[in-house]
Amino acid sequence: MGLTKTEIFTDEQNLLSTLFKAMAHPARIAILQRILKSNVCICGDLVSELGLAQATISQHLKELKTAGIIQGTIEGVSVCYCINPKTWALLEEQLGGFLGSYKGEANCC
Amino acid sequence: MGLTKTEIFTDEQNLLSTLFKAMAHPARIAILQRILKSNVCICGDLVSELGLAQATISQHLKELKTAGIIQGTIEGVSVCYCINPKTWALLEEQLGGFLGSYKGEANCC
DNA sequence: AACATCAATCGTAATATTACAATATAAATT
DNA sequence: AATTTATATTGTAATATTACGATTGATGTT
Helix, strand or coil, X not given: CCCCCHHXXXXXXXXXXXXXXXXXXXXXXXXXXXXXXXXXXEECCHHHHCCCCHHHHHXXXXXXXXXXXXXXXXXXXXXXXXXXHHHHHHHHHHHHHHHHCCCCCCCCC | CCCCCHHHCCHHHHHHHHHHHXXXXXXXXXXXXXXXXXXXXXXXXXXXXXXXXHHHHHHHHHHHHHCCCEEEEEECCEEXXXXXXXXXXXXXXXXXXXXXXXXXXXXXX
């Protein structure tokens, strides 16, 4: 036990939950907000700005990269991160469909 | 170590990540989709429909309830679940703001 | 009252996550 | 070449998650 049974779910369910999971931590939200704020790429000032150790930030960045939500390019000594537009579009599309499928009412509960 | 440092993040960051976390599992997406599909409340046919044990489904339902995303009312022997409209609205609002803040371009990476 | 039904809770094993120190790697500077 | 700077990786401890069997609790039926 202890491991998710991905095989019994649809691709859509697995995709959505994977994207959610990638963002299911305040540090990763903070990182994304920071990237979104400075519309351009942000070269890791993240360590000094967030109150977490460098290794921890690097680990969170890796998770966001693995999920395809951000991408990084080496810029001399440092690395620049920005949103992966393709995944962001997918996210908007998937979430729009998911959230939008609620026909709010049916006040039974 | 091993526990998230919520105190160093903003309320918004913690809220967003909590909502994401609640949906960061394919079974919970499946449960939500099932509830959304049958616009009305669904009395736990979930155990027979998803391929997970009753205890596991119950555990997932609890997480969704704790996050405030769904609510359940006792209906005789069984329990009826439906979306919590307030949280769903909050979710749409928060996610809209978050996803919408991406001014796609700045093609640097 | 005894029994059946549905859902919640408890206990627990397997696995994943979070955080950080220490170390490694890689590029720029001296 | 040695040094600095920025980031990634490794190792590890603490904690959380996932799944399920077994049990309990609560409501309806016989």
